[in-house]
Amino acid sequence: MRTSKLKNPTPTQTINDFFASNGQRPLRFQRETWKAYLSGCSGLVHSATGSGKTLAVWFGPILQWLKQNPRRNEWNPKSPPALRVLWITPLRALAADTENALRAPIERLELPWLLESRTGDSSASSKAKQLKRLPTALITTPESLCLLLTHASLKLQLSGIEGVIVDEWHELLGSKRGIQVELALARLRKLNPLLQTWGLSATLGNLTEARDALVGNRPTQPLKIIQGTTKRRLRIQSLIPTEMERFPWSGHIGTRMVPQVV
DSSP states (O other): OOSOSSSSOOHHHHHHHHHHHTTOOOOHHHHHHHHHHHTTOEEEEEOOTTSSHHHHHHHHHHHHHHHHOOOGGGOOTTSOOOOOEEEEOSOGGGHHHHHHHHHHHHHHTTOOOOEEEESTTSOHHHHHHHHHOOOSEEEEOHHHHHHHTTOGGGHHHHTTOOEEEETTHHHHTTSHHHHHHHHHHHHHHHHOTTOEEEEEESSOSOHHHHHHHHHOSOTTSOEEEEEOOOOOOOOOOOOOOSOGGGSOSSSOHHHHTHHHHO
């Protein structure tokens, strides 16, 4: 499904059409993140859960590619672009949900990108295929990334990564796995000194320290901390059992309320 009636809409029009198709408009902090990414910045996006952090960082690489490849008639889905974006998730159980969220804009915009995951749950055949050619965007975990970096045959492909996004940075920061990510990022920056790094979090207090730990020693690269929605309104609705007398005297009271809650 095309997102615009124009044959070659501008990247901004394309993104606006995507949000409009969902009855939404880009938020201020999302636009700020896209602008920062396009200007070559690295940084941290701090915003409440469910406020749009994923699209804030995901559309940065997409906009960059759209600017570099404006002619739709030249897009070939059978020949996806080389690896450009690496998405690091702290939990492999979240990889599938993350992949679904990232795939939606790709399919809606009909981008010729190939999006895949590589975690401990990935099949051996899928991993073997990726060792020959990595997808345009790869979702992985700290452990799987470190294993990828041990393959000398992937050095050229990994050096082509333009952006790394670390989801739920607060889950990794200050831990051994966080140090593992920092070392992997240092290796990737050695392969590509212009690599951009962005972190996502909803529960950080020391934003400057968290950002600096993520981006490493980048004296020449502009750094950003982008603040999104920090407080969200809560609406609490109380549910009273329809039949109080039929509740058991003890045990499993909550399960009786499941149909009503649903």
